[in-house]
Amino acid sequence: MLEPAAGNGRVLIPLLESGLNMFGFDASPEMVAFCEEECTRRGFPTPVDIQTFEAFSYEHRFEAIILPAGSFQLIVDPAIALRVLDRFREALLPGGRLIIDLDLLSCLADAPGRARHWHDGQDILTLQEGSVERNFMRQTMLSQLRYELWREGKLVSTEMELFHLRLWGLTEFELALRIVGFSSIAIFGDYGRVARPEEAGQTITFEARVGGELRK
Template sequence: MGHKNLFNDWADVYDIVYQGKDADVDFYRDFTLDADGPVLEIGCGTGRVYLELLSANVDVYGIDVSGPMLSVLRERARRREFEPQVWQADMRNFTADQTFNRIVVPFRTFLHNLNIDDQLATLHRIRDHLTPNGKLAFDVFLPDPEIIATKYGNEMKFELERDEQTYTVVQTYRLEDKVKRYMQLDRELFRDGERVGSVTYRHALLDKRTVELLLQQAGFDDWTVYGGFDGDPLTSADQEMVWVVKP
């Protein structure tokens, strides 16, 4: 699985496509504000969540597999006169010289682990880097059979406005492997008819029971799952699964 190259060519336009995607920011900020020690964000990318935690005076560190994404984060931090503590690492095998009281994995980053070995490797690394009273929070989408049946395979287009420029996003979701259960997203970004960025990535399709089994296998025994970032119960497939986990 080529984690490293997924977003390298997408780094310069990532923030254009994902502008306004901030429903999770308040949740992760609140989750980390009362941390009794340092915080680690896995998959900090261009800093969409990370910089907001820094702005809230959270003692936050970050890792990401993409060097170009981290370069964007550092430049954004420089403009805000922040000093980020981030480094390039793979969530499946990262190491740090300290443990963390909170670890967060926002924006479905965990789903880039397509197989059980990678999923468990990531969870083991997280558990090894949590303090005894620490907590993990992450979010993953719940596969909706109706959406898979009606929307996957169909090209979708939508427009975005950024810096007085109009961009068109063209994307297609596909059920790439029906046995191993993962989907593929092909996404392109156009400005004035010219392609300015593209990315292809895959996400594992994990239901609630599978996530629970993974957590149990990785040595966790205390967790809560919510339906979205406002603490609502998980009752339908159109909600985001938001997990809060203790060692």
């Protein structure tokens, strides 16, 4: 199985531990280094390398490609997104599955300015999200993510990330998958907890193969 944009291995490592034969890549050398370190600590060979959605290649093909947590939405240009979907199809074995999580299109209209925090021992990490631009025609949202590290009530360091996402409509994404050659597409809402994908409150998951009929 391949996880593109595997990050620090948050999903990939538990799947490795469950016995799946995992590979992954990420564009960020820092994230790949974190993932490598955690794999080594658990006695696994390093299955991750530095590659991008747009240009990744492997000598073998995969039974499944997974993109949890909405990483696919980081591709904000729909023409590039189609080329990447096509690359995913080419990287799959016959009958192989592509499994992609997407956020709801309604996120575009959600109130901006979410604040979150985590405790790390005595330290507190905070994340504040500020909306820069929401483009309803292009279905994109640009946010400023401000990360802060607080120790004994004092600000120790801060980092800023510009975060650009494109949200997809249900039918739009199904058509995108069909255009590149997937013809068996299942759509789930909230990991199957709701009867119909339209009822999802948080996550839509697409599962696509080459061949077969649509089911919802």
